[in-house]
Amino acid sequence: MEEKIVTIHNVSRSFGKHQVLKNISLEMKSGEIFGLLGPSGAGKTTIVKQLVGLDLPSEGEIYLFQEKMPNLKLIEKTGYMAQSDALYGELSAKENLEFFAALYGLKGAKRKKRIKVVMETVSLSEHINKLVSTYSGGMKRRLSLAIALLHQPQLLILDEPTVGIDPVLRKSIWNAFYELKEIGTTIIVTTHVMDEAEKCDRLGMIRDGRLIALGTPEELKNKTNSTSIEEAFLVYGGAGNENKRSSHSNSSANYS
Amino acid sequence: MRINALVIRILRQIIRDKRTMALLIFAPILVLSMLYLVFNGDDYIPKIGFVDIPEQIQDQLNLDDAEITQYDSIHQAKKALSNHELDAYFLFENQKPSVVLEGSDPSINGSVMKWMQTALKPLQQNAPQKEIAVDYLYGSSEMRQFDYIGPILLGFFIFFFVFLIAGVSFLRERTTGTLERLLSSPLRKWEIVMGYVIGFGIFTMIQATIIAWYSIYVLDMMMEGAFGYVLLITLLVSLTALTLGILLSSFANNELQMIQFIPLVIVPQVFFSGLFNLETVSSWLSWIGPITPLYYASEALRGVMIKGYGWDMIYKDLLILFGFSLLFMILNIAALRKYRKL
The missing domain is CATH 3.40.190 (D-Maltodextrin-Binding Protein; domain 2)
Known part of the structure; x- marks a missing residue:
């Protein structure tokens, strides 16, 4: 099960003169929960968009399931939850689910079953017939997640999945992630919430379009003598005190 | 003081939005100039x-x-x-x-x-x-001005509303992120465009039928030809409006900017669709008519409704309208490349 699911190879992305991603290389294995951690504007969403084929690297390549992106076949194997809730407010939750299920070719009894399962996963079953426009922010987030899970993708790409969701539900959503991991699903999660980062198998810290650190949460904390991911991030990001900076002078030099 | 702050904020917003500012000034100038040219054209020589x-x-x-x-x-x-x-x-x-x-x-x-x-x-x-x-030869001395402009207005209103509604709904799809969500699914770009064409096509067919029926049977608009032809023409009109609306919505960032296309795209078409006698329009402007879809729609509608034309007389106009739609559809698919390259 140590198959490479995602390979990001020397990827850079510029919008005009503004360079958003700077030479990023990453690999993710099957059954892994990989966290992309960084402040807003760091380039997390740009990486995610490239992974789902909505954007192309200016330089470098991206491979999913060891095939080069963009490729429509690979898109079918991927579940994506965008940062903004891409839902149709004038439709009910069920109608939204049916629409997206149809896009992924789910039909009949299978569709019904999957809709039931994913709505249970995000604890929205009792609200399935309500109009999405009457949903709260957290409910919309959960419905977006449910839609991403519908077609049982092998790779789940979730852009800030738990924003606006209360701690109890967040815990149950993470439990769902662990269950998916058990059946071999690879999950990529972006977040700027540090305690959520601790729950990932491995973390990539992004700042100003650069990958500034990579490793398990334990490794990152140990290497920097930190007690929390937040501290570790500060060290790697060069925003901490001057002494700790020397350990990563190369990448931090540009930030001052 | 609070009012002051509000005034300054609003002025700043307007200045930031250069397009809206340009529209506020140039659109009325444009429309007034056209009205001037249309109404002060040369006297008609029979x-x-x-x-x-x-x-x-x-x-x-x-x-x-x-x-x-x-x-x-x-x-x-x-x-x-x-x-x-x-x-x-x-x-x-x-x-x-x-x-x-x-x-x-x-x-x-x-x-x-x-x-x-x-x-x-x-x-x-x-x-x-x-x-x-x-x-x-056609009509009679009892023919009202309304009978003459009726077919044009019929085409115009269908064009106008379909353009606006289709444009705004596609714009919403873009601004709410659902378009991006669609493009991150296996849906093909041409499928998105066709989905819109068919979805709205069904809706506009109903709309066109009701409007045409009302105009002819309630308002007693002159009707010499077959009702089926009128429906066929209005369907093609709405198809053109739909595809143009979707296309232009990719150049608008919000609903207001979509509305801004009305004086630029819709109003000129009215002037050159035959509502006013085109032969009195200044010759340096007369090229505008034949490049607008409404020109052909009006010609066909007027032919069927006033002159009782049949298929052999209107098929050219219908083909041109279909050509416009096809062109806009292809451009739409190309415009979606901005979001996904395949």
């Missing part, structure tokens, strides 16, 4: 055919302010009339002067009748007992 009129009579007539063409037979004149080469022809039938008008445009009918009165004055002075018999 085109009159004379069928075998003896020269001694012609010498008595006042032939200024008209384009006169001589014909040897009624048959030739009739042909010229139905080909729009003539507005009316004049002949003597059993020694009685009579005139046959093309008749589909009440304003041209008016200028022909006005010209006749001045031209024939000398003749009537000699023989006042001779009254002029007036006949119409």
Whole structure:
């Protein structure tokens, strides 16, 4: 099960003169929960968009399931939850689910079953017939997640999945992630919430379009003598005190 | 002070949005200029055919302010009339002067009748007992201005509303992120465009049927041809409006900017679709008509509704409308490349 699911190879992305991603290389294995951690504007969403084929690297390549992106076949194997809730407010939750299920070719009894399962996963079953426009922010987030899970993708790409969701539900959503991991699903999660980062198998810290650190949460904390991911991030990001900076002078030099 | 702050904020917002500012100033200028050009066009000079009129009579007539063409037979004149080469022809039938008008445009009918009165004055002075018999190829003297502009307005309103609604709903799809979500699914770009075309196509077919039915059977708009043709034309009109609306929505960032296309895209089409006599429009502007979809829609609708045209007379207009839709669809698919490259 140590198959490479995602390979990001020397990827850079510029919008005009503004360079958003700077030479990023990453690999993710099957059954892994990989966290992309960084402040807003760091380039997390740009990486995610490239992974789902909505954007192309200016330089470098991206491979999913060891095939080069963009490729429509690979898109079918991927579940994506965008940062903004891409839902149709004038439709009910069920109608939204049916629409997206149809896009992924789910039909009949299978569709019904999957809709039931994913709505249970995000604890929205009792609200399935309500109009999405009457949903709260957290409910919309959960419905977006449910839609991403519908077609049982092998790779789940979730852009800030738990924003606006209360701690109890967040815990149950993470439990769902662990269950998916058990059946071999690879999950990529972006977040700027540090305690959520601790729950990932491995973390990539992004700042100003650069990958500034990579490793398990334990490794990152140990290497920097930190007690929390937040501290570790500060060290790697060069925003901490001057002494700790020397350990990563190369990448931090540009930030001052 | 709070009001001040508000005023400053609003002014700043307007200045930031250069497009809205430009629109506020240039759109009225543009529309007013067009109205000026349309209404202050040259006086219409009627085109009159004379069928075998003896020269001694012609010498008595006042032939200024008209384009006169001589014909040897009624048959030739009739042909010229139905080909729009003539507005009316004049002949003597059993020694009685009579005139046959093309008749589909009440304003041209008016200028022909006005010209006749001045031209024939000398003749009537000699023989006042001779009254002029007036006949119409299409329409009748009872044809109202509404019957003439009705078909155009029918096409226009369908075009206008479909354009706006389709444009705004596609814009929403873009601004709420659902378009991006669609493009991150296996859905193909052409499928998105076709989905919109079919979805709205069904809706607009219902809309077109109701509007056409209402205009013809409730407002008693003149209707010489087949209702099926009217539906076919309006369907193609809405298809064109739909695809153009979706296309232009990719150049708008919000609903307001979509509305801004109305004076730029919709209003000029009205002016050049035949609502006003195109022959009096300044010649340096006359090229606009043939590049607008509504021009062909009006031509076909007017043909069917006033002149009772059938398929062989309108298929060219329909093909051009379909061509417009096809072009816009292809451009739409190309515009979606901005979001996903395959």
